[in-house]
Each structure stands twice: as structure tokens, then as C-alpha cells.
Amino acid sequence: MCLQTGQKVQERAEMPIDISRANFSLAQHCFFFDLDGTLxxxxxxxxxxxxxxxxxxALARLYSQTGGAVAILTGRGLSDALTILDPLPLPVVGSHGLEYDARLGGSGDQSSAQAALKEVLAPLQAFAAAKDLKLECKPGAIALHYRHAPEHAVAAQRTIDNVASFASGLRALHGKMVSEVTVASVDKGTALTTLMSRTEFAGRVPVMVGDDVTDEDGFSAAQSWGGCGIKIGSGETCAKYRAETMAEFHHWLAKLVAEGK
Ligand SMILES: [Mg+2]
Incomplete structure (x- = not known):
């Protein structure tokens, strides 16, 4: 994953354009948002x-004004994300592209993904217990959180890399103060591409917004559909646009919705 993401960052050599210069239409664009650090x-x-x-x-109005052409693409598990979004009507693809909201067609059989993750659970449990880190088991991923213990970041990342390389069908994914082993066959880019065939999104131009390295697949997919990515915050990115802060992005989106064009 790291290499893939690095390659996607290198696909776009130009500096991202400031979000204030982005000109989108509620009638022509559809919107995909990461959750943590973005919404x-x-x-x-x-x-x-x-x-x-x-x-x-603003989010509720965006959903209404675009005729439902909005979805959340998150690394969180689906039910967790839906709880955070409640009572907003926004549908979710969770677990980095593995779990689809029933409103987006549902997920189908996840048994093979869960079997692969079960293989690496024991060593991760042992590592988390030894370092007093939080281990989160999701339907499509196992995450090690070290926001409260950043001194263990390197060891946690190495452990995730190791287990991902030993089990087939899994990959390592390193975000902000969290490292995960996830199902290799899906990511936010595959989720975006899957959703583009649905009636809510088909024929529209996709915009993907996110703040982390795990969103680069989504930026790349949106741009391959003729749309764009919006990166929130600093750091290398393949996204066409950048908002310096989450607050700047929220202000920009509220203005887009208020203008109603
Ligand atoms: Mg995020």
C-alpha cells in the first residue's frame, strides 16, 4: 500500500491548487468524503x-441539493461511522472499501477477508498487550492505535508490515497515529469506482476529499474519472486541490451549498 500510494503521489508533479479556486457545480459533481480529519x-x-x-x-443540504450524490469513504467500520453520522442521511462505505451501506447495495460475503485477518490476530494482540496499545478489530481490518503512545509508532508500523507480508490477501496501511492490516483487494479508490456506476453518481464528476495517505487511492480514482481530489492539510499528495485546514474546507463547502449553483 505504501508503495502504491507513493506511486500515486508521484503521478501528479504539480503543486496542488488552493481550494478557493475550485469551481464545482451541485448539478454536475458528486462528492466523496473521508470522515476523521475531514468532516x-x-x-x-x-x-x-x-x-x-x-x-x-451544510452536509444535509449538499446531500439534498445533489440528489443524493454524496458518500462517506472511511477506514472506520460501517456501523461505527453510521453512529457518528447520525442523524445525517449520508451513506457510508466503511473499512477502507470493504463494507457497503445497505443504501449503496450492501457488501456481500466477507468470510474470506475475515479468515485472512484471523490469521494475524494473535501476534497483533500480543504486540498491543506488550506496548499497551489499543487494538481495534473491524470487519475488514485490524488497527493498532498509538496516538496516546507515539513513542511506539515505528515498532507498531513494523509489526503491521510484518504480519501483512506473511498473510496472503492483506496489506499494511499507515495513517495518522494508526497502522492497520487490511484486505488488499479493496481501497477507497475501488469504492469510489464501484459507486460511480450507481444512479446517484453516474454521469457526474467525482470530487474526493480527505486528509490522510489512505485517501490517495480515492484522489487518484476521482481524477481518473475526470474529477479531482482535495487534500486537507500538508503532506505530499496526488490531489489536484488542497485546503490548508479542515476549517477552511468546511467554510468552502458551506459557501458552495449556500450559493446553491
Ligand atoms: Mg482522515
């Missing part, structure tokens, strides 16, 4: 994350 501020305890109350009306 909701990142917090030390991932279980307490929340979308700011003053931003929720």
Missing part, C-alpha cells in the same frame, strides 16, 4: 469523534 476533527480518543454541529446543516 470531524481528529481527537485523542477515536471513540469520541464528532462532526461539528454548525457544519451538519
Amino acid at each position: 470531524a476533527p481528529i481527537v485523542d480518543d477515536p471513540s469520541t469523534v464528532a462532526i461539528p454541529d454548525d457544519f451538519k446543516p
